[in-house]
Amino acid sequence: MGASSYISSGLIEAYISGLAAPQELQELETAIVQYPEVASAVENCRLGMEHYIMLHSVPPPPVVKQNLIRIIADEEAGRLNRIETEETQIIEHNPVRKVFVSSSWRWAAVAASLLLLGSVLLNYIYFTKESEYKARYNTLLTTNNSLTSEENSYRSRLEQIKHSLDIVRNPxxxxxxxxxxxxxxxxxxxxxxxxxxxxxxxxxxxxxxxxxxxxxxxxxxxxxxxxxxxxxxxxxxxxxxxxxxxxxxxxxxxxxxxxxxxxxxxxxxxxxxxxxxxx
Amino acid sequence: MGTALTYTEAELVLGLKSRSEKHFGYLYDHYSPALFGVALKVINDETIAGDVLQEIFLKIWRSIERYDIDKGRLFTWMVNIARNTAIDTLRSKAYKQGLKIQELGSAIAMEQFVVHLAVDHLGLTKVIEQLNKEQRIIIDLAYYKGCTQEEISKILDIPLGTVKTRMRNAIIQLRTILKQL
Incomplete structure (x- = not known):
């Protein structure tokens, strides 16, 4: 089916009004990626529908906002407490701070502290490599201006730096x-x-x-x-x-x-x- | 809109993702009438719609991490949450009361044009007056009641194959009227 037949098929309106069956939905989503005309027809139709929705706006009862503010404040406070407790257990020297710490950072913290506890040697190697990398990086920065004529050697040096970066990247x-x-x-x-x-x-x-x-x-x-x-x-x-x-x-x-x-x-x-x- | 502060959509999303309660307050002030309008149209009961609105905003707050600004506008994303939440409630409520979805449909088919005076300045009356009854009902059944093509075909007593064509004509008519507002 070409772009114009999608536009005239009624599929776009069915999609926007929530009427499209799952397989029709999939078909249209493919067409949106394939044809920019279909994508813009869908967006225009959606804007029209959203305009219609906005016309039905009604101010909600004030109690809803009060409830929400309370629930959210409670949830955030609960979460911060939980994070603080976990933080002080894992990283003892860290002062208690009210910060939001995501779970991925918590995993990174666990990994980092395991590493610290598990292998001083690994840390030593890591820091050596990092300072080596930093030294190379600083050298490169200062000599950057004179390097434009030696782009090839410059690129190979950059490869080395990228390699160093790969080393320091983990964990x-x-x-x-x-x-x-x-x-x-x-x-x-x-x-x-x-x-x-x-x-x-x-x-x-x-x-x-x-x-x-x-x-x-x-x-x-x-x-x-x-x-x-x-x-x-x-x-x-x-x-x-x-x-x-x-x-x-x-x-x-x-x-x-x-x-x-x-x-x-x-x-x-x-x-x-x-x-x-x-x- | 009541508050001197304004945020761009990007700033608002950034603030919500970093869990700023101030940004959430702003979001609520600006979008709650539209989303309450959705809930109210679906549920038709101010008290239940209020509970549903609370659930909608909690879902928005709790899943804002999953919202991707590159995949669509914030309003579109929130309206989808509002519509799905309200329709889920409607369907479970209908289920509990032993109502058939067809009866639900007939109920709105008989609904009078009730327009809240408070929102009339937006031009809703004008739009509704210019849509014919069937066009208004087919949009409302699909969008606000979450009816399938089969259900609409039964409720309006039209062949299944013509549901999409009727919907297309209804939305084309709706968009023409909206452009004149």
Whole structure:
């Protein structure tokens, strides 16, 4: 079936009104991927239906909001208590903090502490490799400008760095992928976050070159609030180079915005290029 | 809309995912009338619809991690939760009372045009007046009562094969009216 026959078949309206049978649903979902015209017809139909739904808006009784606020506050308090207890049991030297810790971070913490307890040697090797990597990285940064004419050797060195990165990545190095936001779908960057040392490195996989008076700025979202993680510039090989940013103990998300040169105290949300969950 | 603060959808989602109760309050203030409207249309009982609305917002809060901004708008995602939750309640309630779904359908078929005065400024009366009765009912049966094509064919006494065509015409008519608002 071609795009126009999907559009005239009534399948789109059946889908939007909740009438489509499971196999029809599957068929249309395939067509949406296959034909952009079908995708936009579905979206237009959905917007119409949502407009109709909005017309039926009725203010709910105030008691519903009061109940919800109470239930949510109780749940959050319960969860924070639970996390605090678990945290103090696992990591004794960690002061009690009111933070949200996701289960994946808890697993990382368990893995990290097992590693600490289990093998001092492994840690020693790991830290040696990490400082070796950092030394290489710093050398590379300082010599970057003179390296453009030696791109081939440069690339092979980068391969070495990538190799080093692979070594340090596990188990303490956490990778946070930050895909492009809706206005910038092709943008992409990655945060490498050492869960032991709390160091944060940034890899701008694909970010457009900013205007000369602009600079990208990395943010960590901690308990709903953006925390400045430093600005960075795109060098000629930016997509291959890790940049060291500010360290942070905990964060739920990372995001990058485009700001005036030197950075901004608060993120400009309309200029958010990428964002990714840390948990 | 009552509060001076405004968030973009991306900011709102970011805040909800980091479990900010302030963002949740904002979300509730802005979207609860629309979602309550859905629950009320499905359930037709203000008290039960209030309970359902509470359940809807708890589901939104508890599953916001699974919402992917790249896969669709936040409103679409929330309306789906609202509709599914309300219809589940309707069906289980109907089941408990021993009602057949067909009776449910006949009940709305006989419903009068009851429009809440509070929301009339949105233009609902105008829309409903311009849709013919069958068009209004077929949309409501499918969307708000979760009826299948077979059920609609029985309730409206039309051949199964024409349900989709009637629905298409009804929605085309609806969208034409909405454009004139």
């Amino acid at each position: 303490s190095m956490k990778t946070v992928k930050m895909p492009g936001t809706k206005p910038f779908p092709t943008a992409m960057a990655t945060v490498y976050w050492n869960q032991t040392s709390k160091e944060v490195f940034l890899l701008p996989n694909n970010l457009p070159t900013p205007a000369p008076d602009k600079q990208y700025q990395l943010w960590a979202i901690v308990d709903g609030k953006p925390v400045d993680m430093g600005v960075f510039s795109l060098t000629s090989n930016a997509e291959e180079l890790l940049q060291k940013m500010k360290s942070i103990d905990n964060a739920q998300m990372f995001a990058i915005t485009l700001e005036n040169k030197g950075g901004s105290p608060v993120p400009t949300m309309e200029q958010m290029y990428v964002a990714g969950k840390a948990s």
